[in-house]
Amino acid sequence: MSGGARDPGRSVTSRVLAILGAFDAAHPRLTLTEIAGRSGMALSTVHRLVAELESWRAVRRGDDGRYRVGRLIWELGRLAPDPLQEIARPWLQDLFAGTGENVHLAVRDGIEVRYVDSVYGTRDVPIVPRGGRLPMHPTAAGKALLAHEPAWFVTSYLSRPLERPTPHTIVEPGRLARDLAQVRLRGYATAHEEMTLGSCSAGAPVLVDGRPVAAVGVVLPSRRVRELRRLADPLLAAADGIAAAYRAAVAPP
Amino acid sequence: MSGGARDPGRSVTSRVLAILGAFDAAHPRLTLTEIAGRSGMALSTVHRLVAELESWRAVRRGDDGRYRVGRLIWELGRLAPDPLQEIARPWLQDLFAGTGENVHLAVRDGIEVRYVDSVYGTRDVPIVPRGGRLPMHPTAAGKALLAHEPAWFVTSYLSRPLERPTPHTIVEPGRLARDLAQVRLRGYATAHEEMTLGSCSAGAPVLVDGRPVAAVGVVLPSRRVRELRRLADPLLAAADGIAAAYRAAVAPP
């Protein structure tokens, strides 16, 4: 460009993105003046660029005269992969590095847990393959998620016959409900040979705005059950770290 | 700009948006050359702009060398209100204009239906206020939605004691399941004084990729039950119209 550009060296592209970047979770509706202030540009420049963005429906002017993010961006946003996994990976790596145990990341899929990522060494415990799905109540990650689902979901989950992959699986609604209450209290769930004989695990929920977005888990051979306690702190730290990072991604500074 | 611009009159802003607009549901991953082709710009221009977009994380280069929509856009997309209501309104208006009956739009919220919009005249049937919530099984819109939820959801919904606001409410799991099968077959649901004595209704699901995104409904006073049949066609047309428009919004041309 040119003109009396007070700030030469700044590209038009960066200006356009600065305008879009002025919107965040804390400021989803902005006036022209606010956009100018937040993006550090002259009001008239913002005025012109915003008008063009509006004609492309990248932003939209509401009835209140304020601008919001528009439909074009909404549509494009759906094309981007959910960054959950990407955000979580470093924490999984750290957790694995710090403990040496097999760790994984899981999300709820209907009434099952889906294991979406894992970091593991050579420990001899069974690994659920990526994308693998299991019922929720016999797994630590599943219980961590279930414990934080809305009451109606938990109630309806408990009010049906539950699978029992091992004799240790908890299938009595009352006992399972008490277990879940315990999970909410402690902050993490455990499972002792409830899914597979020979291994136990712990799982902590990744809570974003109270919603269980995912769960982080560790698996150990049963003979080392006692060590689960030791793993609780790093596990919770990882889960909270992921939650904070995810929250930050959804609501940038 | 300037230079040998083959296409003077085109602003930088429009170029940036044309690049982003090159991505759609059918083309979520694009090479540089493809972006250039789809946006009608010189490769070198695209190269430079895309590099800058990447530095802002508006796009992102995958391991395969192709570009995808980036995190910035993903984050911004979450700030835009879901255009469902906006998309549906014209169809609701048309439906109301064509039938003269009170019509509404509803979505599922947990295990209830939430009425998010309505268009109504002076007909003397009770109106559910915007944002109002009701159980799913006694309402036509609720049954339209429920009928297309995944099996696990329906099963668990049916396997608990169901509220019975009127003596006509269907609460027997078997009968309700048969009713839902019927809904899937006919394409729309009906409710005869199942929620409120004195009024009946019909509801059709808005199906996008098989998912019940919303439901459109009409309410009549009970004495005019017979007219529900007559309303089925326009109702289904509206639901399909909304589905097509919503689908188009999620996956632009």
Place this chain on the structure above:
DNA sequence: CTGGGGCTTCCACTGGGTGGAAGAAACGGC
């Protein structure tokens, strides 16, 4: 070794971009 497709870099040329300022419109206090 050669051809080709996709990506990257370079650079002479130029017209689209800039922001201060003035004017219009909407708002709010009295």
Place this chain on the structure above:
DNA sequence: GCCGTTTCTTCCACCCAGTGGAAGCCCCAG
């Protein structure tokens, strides 16, 4: 209803950032 304040819109002289053709690079398949 009047007037000061805030926000938005329009205008325009100035000029540098943007453009795209072309040449070079890299990798892979034949």
